[in-house]
Amino acid sequence: MNWIQPLEQWIEEADRVLVVSHIHPDGDAISSTLAMGTMLQAMGKQVVMVNESPLPKKFAFLPGADEVKQVHEVSETFERVVALDCADRARMGACCELIAPGASVVNIDHHATNDSFGTMNIVQPQAAATAEILYDWIDQSRVGWNEKLATHIYTGLLTDTGGFRYSNTSPKVLRQAAKLVEMGISFHQIADQVLETVTLPQLRLLKAALGTLQQTDDGLVAWMKLAKADIANASHDDLDGIVNYARNILGVDVGILFREEQPQTVKVSLRSREIVDVGRVAKQFGGGGHARAAGCTVQGTIAEAEASVLAEIRSQLRSEAR
């Protein structure tokens, strides 16, 4: 692979490197950060790993996770930066302030929307995860595999493919996973920690949401609501995934979660299986996303948001039926 030699050359020339990923880091962002940090350290470089946000607790078990700093803990700026899993510069959030003017930035990412913001751009949209790209490098590097790196890369593959369930799970990803399992990593514990673990606040929110579950007569749309009082103190991570309980009901095509962010502001999360393009629904309300997962913000009460979003979905279902 002809991007490996320039990457290693760039590292060779570096002394101190900032390794950064995107805000609200997911498993691939964290794992790529840790794997890149581990590789650079093994190559004798000084490394600072940073993220704008604190790491979600469920990733605390990853080897090296305690070395990832939050942005306010770093005061210097860097001439050499590796940005991982970021489609554009803004995805790094406040970490951008740690990048010196004119710094050399390596941009390693798998998002098709990547705008090539780096000095060197290693962008592979066919990869399921940034960890998949790093796998190819580690596999050919003189550093080679160790359990720590294998754990990082497996975690990135696992999370960005939804536990090898999303349609981006290529035969290549499964073969990489097979190799990593063969190396003796604790893959069962990784999946348990990363995919199965829930927090008490998550279960409290789930219970509140389930208490409001409604479904249209034809069974195609199911929705739940969370009032402002329910989500007080809830984090981004706590709310993540709740909408799927509506979408996953047998026979449902569209699942929706309405949550009251402010008295007249309702955030709407939309998920669908195959009929309704929820990206189009969200767009009608000034939101965005894609056909299977989208979101928007509607001004008004929850009841008003419910009425208007359901009306839009019904109209799409009617035009689909034609």
Added chain:
Amino acid sequence: MNWIQPLEQWIEEADRVLVVSHIHPDGDAISSTLAMGTMLQAMGKQVVMVNESPLPKKFAFLPGADEVKQVHEVSETFERVVALDCADRARMGACCELIAPGASVVNIDHHATNDSFGTMNIVQPQAAATAEILYDWIDQSRVGWNEKLATHIYTGLLTDTGGFRYSNTSPKVLRQAAKLVEMGISFHQIADQVLETVTLPQLRLLKAALGTLQQTDDGLVAWMKLAKADIANASHDDLDGIVNYARNILGVDVGILFREEQPQTVKVSLRSREIVDVGRVAKQFGGGGHARAAGCTVQGTIAEAEASVLAEIRSQLRSEAR
């Protein structure tokens, strides 16, 4: 593999074959039944696929699922039988009555406890699923792969490894999965149907259970309760998995679900991560299982069962801490 030739020879000699698996069939049981039925049909044999229990609705999408009969729909007996995923004859339940006295039975299974009840026994405890054994056969047979068979086998691998998360997920299983994905199966839809889909009764039970969630002060044990009124009309499948919500809480080692089967009879499901051997706990109450998953039935009220099971777990935790 030297079991394939005798198996194909046995099939060659057969005219009509009964294909059967275990009661309360899971994904591997159903998928193995369908794959074996498909293979036998392709080899020109008359086939009756049967199960004691109706198939759970979430497996209805599998090609050929509507051809699997319930035991009361079959009136004849068979001289040639293939039993799949059954550790012993009793696992077939009432389907045993369809086996003629002196019939020739091929027993294909991956349970280490298999008692070799067949005339021919193809038992491979190192296999993660019966589907893994059938994969090896199909891969070498003259019938060869088609999308239907690939869908069956993938479903069996997926379900018996808990979505490639359990510790039985070998590199071999992942490589088989890679090959099946390469064949173009709708693996994303399979995972969605089989692993993500929930029913309204399941969500109702989950909500009721979450309303009773309690945790010990040290956070190590979490439990939930379902009263008789909650579980009226609930099926085996509806209750499946609810106990995991307690076990999966961050920091929890033991998760428990107490459910009132009768006014003085409480079923207790136990799951643990790594400290407490819940098999030993269940055994104290005349139940069974293994270290990470077990169950027992306690006579008394839910409050009494709660007190005695929690006391037993606390005593195990104390002896572990020593």
